[in-house]
Amino acid sequence: IIVDHFHEQVLALNQIGGDARAMVVTSGIERAIQYFHAIGEYLVERKSPHRAIVAFSGEHEYGGAKVTEASLNGFPSNQIAEKIQADPCRFLICADKFQTGYDEPLLHTMYVDKVLSGIKAVQTLSRLNRAHPKKHDVFVLDFMNDSGGIQAAFADYYRTTVLAEETDPNKLHDLKAALDGHQVYGESQIDTLVALYLDGADRDRLDPILDACVAVYNEQLGEDAQVDFKGKAKTFLRAYGFLASILPYSNAEWEKLSIFLNFLVLKLPAPVEEDLSKGILEAIDMDSYRVEKRAAVKILLPDADAEIEPVPTTGGGRKLEPELDRLSNILKTFNDLFGNIPWSDADRVHTLITEDIPARVAADVAYQNARQHSDKQNARIEHDKALQRVMTAVLKDDTELFRQFMDNEGFRRWMGDMVFGLTYAPSTSGEAATNGRA
Incomplete structure (x- = not known):
């Protein structure tokens, strides 16, 4: 199921421009090694050019011999994060590794064969939310957990949740x-x-x-x-x-x-x-028109304050989000100019206009070419076309924002200037223009 799904529903749909990676979350080292061998054998059987990497700590006895992740993978453990970014490696099979603090934008799909709860569930599933200019959705296929457990795990960390029933093919x-x-x-x-x-x-x-x-x-x-x-x-x-x-x-x-x-x-x-x-x-x-795959379960978490344990003071730090001041100023201007509009979900609109929409515009191939090979005036023309395409696609997710963009001349002009300001960088590649935001 895992290998076939990844080839037919992820790679075949050109997710993340064809560079999508998958993580298999297992319940233990023994299970991870079993997955490593089974997936590897099936990849060979279906003549796939891709391969799997296994990640676990220490030494483990398997099949009468002592094995480590390095001996199975054929390269040192400290190269795993680097190797998964390059072909032919596409599957990262984990046993309590890379489930926290791992930031890989190419990670698109997760297969879960482990009971998850509490902060572990939040940390594990959140490995998928690292942004990439060509990443417009993610996918989780969970063999072990029910929606109620995931809802409970996330409830302490988010304000809203919608919980749908299981999807019945019949x-x-x-x-x-x-x-x-x-x-x-x-x-x-x-x-x-x-x-x-x-x-x-x-x-x-x-x-x-x-x-x-x-x-x-x-x-x-x-x-x-x-x-x-x-x-x-x-x-x-x-x-x-x-x-x-x-x-x-x-x-x-x-x-x-x-x-x-x-x-x-x-x-x-x-x-x-x-x-x-x-x-x-x-x-x-x-x-x-384009087909985007959607998750069957939407989680709306309770709109109430929650108490969680303090963040541990030990461990490594993280890089601050670049352009934070700039984005804050954008939101301030947005609220000053358009805060009187009765948005049904202002936080969602903020995320769309400062993150999602600029990233998708920056990933537009025609706009990338104009930024690299033409002057600012022509780049703006291609930008406006790209923004129109992105906003049309946004319609399915947010009719309210689309309506303002189409009917409100002031809002459309501000939106165009703001997104162009965030994405235009002459004489640079399209990805370079978005790496700071991704």
């Missing part, structure tokens, strides 16, 4: 049947749109199909039926997106319906009493 059959029953679309419409889209058709050839479905939705479904259809469509997209990132589904009908619904849902009008984003959803550039 529910996709029920959801598709319910959606089909509303007769908003026909199979021929799905087949036609998907074929046109995959062939690179322009928007003006896709919109008539979607508009016909929207007309049926508006004219033939009552309000309750509209709510039911739209809710089930979003549920189908979330469930299929998650399950497809774990299991190698071969159901072409589900895949086509997923593509179709990704476009259709954005065009379906909201109930009259809801806040409408008039003209925004219909104006989205279809070419910016």
